[in-house]
Each structure stands twice: as C-alpha cells, then as structure tokens.
Amino acid sequence: MYAAWEVGVWKALAPHIRPDLIVGASAGAWNGWAIAGGAAPEELERIVGQLLEKEPARRIPTAEVVARRLVRQAPGAGYLLGDGNYDASPLFDDAAEAGYQLVVPMPDPHTGKGHRYQSPHRLRCFDLVRDDFGRDLQRLRAQIERTFGNAVSFGGGLASLPAWVRGRERVRTWVWAKLLINAVRILEKQRLTTTFAQCCCASGLCGAPSPPRGTS
Numbered sequence: 001m002y003a004a005w006e007v008g009v010w011k012a013l014a015p016h017i018r019p020d021l022i023v024g025a026s027a028g029a030w031n032g033w034a035i036a037g038g039a040a041p042e043e044l045e046r047i048v049g050q051l052l053e054k055e056p057a058r059r060i061p062t063a064e065v066v067a068r069r070l071v072r073q074a075p076g077a078g079y080l081l082g083d084g085n086y087d088a089s090p091l092f093d094d095a096a097e098a099g100y101q102l103v104v105p106m107p108d109p110h111t112g113k114g115h116r117y118q119s120p121h122r123l124r125c126f127d128l129v130r131d132d133f134g135r136d137l138q139r140l141r142a143q144i145e146r147t148f149g150n151a152v153s154f155g156g157g158l159a160s161l162p163a164w165v166r167g168r169e170r171v172r173t174w175v176w177a178k179l180l181i182n183a184v185r186i187l188e189k190q191r192l193t194t195t196f197a198q199c200c201c202a203s204g205l206c207g208a209p210s211p212p213r214g215t216s
Contacts, residue, residue, distance in 0.1 A: 003027035004048045005161055009175055011041035012168045023148045027063065029082070030070045037074025047073065064088045071098050079103050081141035089119035096121045103128055103137050 006028055024032030034044060047069055063085040071080070071091070077099040087104045095102040101121060106129050128134035165174045 003031050006031045007041065007044045007048050009161075009171055010035060011045060012172045013175065014041050016172075023144050025145050025148050027066060028148075030067055033080070034070050034074045037076055039070075039073050043073060064091050067091055068094050071095050071100070075099050079137060081137055081144075087122070089117055089122050092119035092121040092125070101125070101128070103134060105129065105138065 003024075003026070006024075010031070022032040022036045024030070031044065051066065051069070067082070067086055068091050071094050075098045078101075080095050080100045080102045082102060082104045084105050086102065087106065092102050096119075101124065103125055106126050129138060161171065161174060165171055
C-alpha cells in the first residue's frame with residue numbers, strides 16, 4: 001500500500017548509492033520526488049507509517065491525500081508533474097507553499113471550475129498546459145513514465161517484491177539482481193554486449209587476465 005515497499009528498498013540502498021536520476025510512477029513518483037528533494041529514508045518511513053496507522057484498512061487514502069503529506073516534506077523550487085488524479089486545489093496550494101507549480105492535465109478551461117474554491121495556482125495551470133512550455137512539460141512526463149514503465153514491465157523488471165523477499169539483505173540482493181538483468185537486456189537489445197564483455201575482460205571483471213599494456 002502507498003508504495004510502502006519502495007520506502008523499505010530505499011532505506012536499504014540509501015547508505016550505499018547516490019543515484020544520478022530518480023524516476024517513479026503513480027505513488028512511486030512521490031517517493032522518488034521526496035527522495036530527490038532530500039527526504040531521509042527514516043522520514044519517508046515515518047510518513048508511510050502514519051498513513052497506515054491512521055487510515056482504516058477499508059479506506060485507502062487517495063493519491064491527493066498521500067501527495068499533500070509528501071509535498072510538505074521536500075520544499076524546493078520548480079515544476080511538479082502529475083496526472084489527472086492530482087488535480088485538486090488544496091494540493092496546488094500545498095505545492096506552491098513548498099515552492100513548486102503543480103502541472104497536471106486539465107479539463108476544458110470552461111469546465112471543471114464549479115462553485116468551490118479554486119486555487120490561483122490551479123487556474124495558472126489551465127494556461128500553462130495550453131502553451132508550448134506546458135506541452136513540453138507534459139511530453140517530458142510521458143517520456144519519464146515510458147522509461148520507468150520499460151524497466152518495471154518486462155518479465156524480469158522491478159515489479160512488486162514477492163512475499164519471500166523480506167529483510168534488508170534479501171531486498172538489496174533482489175533489487176541489485178533486477179537492475180543487472182535489465183542492464184543486460186538493454187545491452188543485448190542495442191547490440192552492445194560484445195563491447196560490454198570486452199570492457200569487463202579488459203578491466204579484469206570477467207575473471208580473465210587483463211591484456212598487457214600496449215597489446216590489443
């Protein structure tokens with residue numbers, strides 16, 4: 001629930017890696033964004049734990065509820081990209097308070113405003129998604145989701161952990177193995193496996209002795 005397992009994975013990996021790029025989809029996008037914003041694993045764990053404790057089992061918090069609690073933990077500046085599930089004035093206001101302009105697909109500008117409170121940041125989003133810059137942002141979001149989906153949807157991808165993968169060591173081994181499988185898959189698809197093998201052997205990673213200097 002709430003992509004909680006991802007928090008456990010990050011807690012196990014955080015002491016060992018510093019990723020150059022963090023992506024995610026659905027609730028995982030908020031985890032990734034909070035991590036990129038500097039949220040400590042313990043802080044994410046606390047937030048998810050509060051969600052699990054306070055919400056009755058029969059009432060799963062909406063994406064908006066989870067997002068509002070996470071957005072407050074990673075103040076910064078820039079644009080937040082989301083799907084239509086995050087089109088809510090309170091979330092637009094929380095994002096703005098944290099330093100972000102939330103950008104989501106919007107309905108027709110003549111509909112969806114109703115008689116309730118409308119965040120000025122939501123009203124700005126109506127204009128943003130209809131100019132070139134806003135369309136570029138939406139295309140970027142689609143590209144990020146396609147790239148992440150490619151990693152998680154194939155047979156060996158980083159799908160939800162099976163029931164027997166519990167404990168830090170198993171989670172770490174599982175994730176590392178999946179990343180390696182995906183790397184090999186990409187290398188083979190792009191016909192780079194020969195070059196990869198040559199590089200590994202040249203560095204001694206494959207177990208074979210490195211060629212003497214000055215030889216090929």
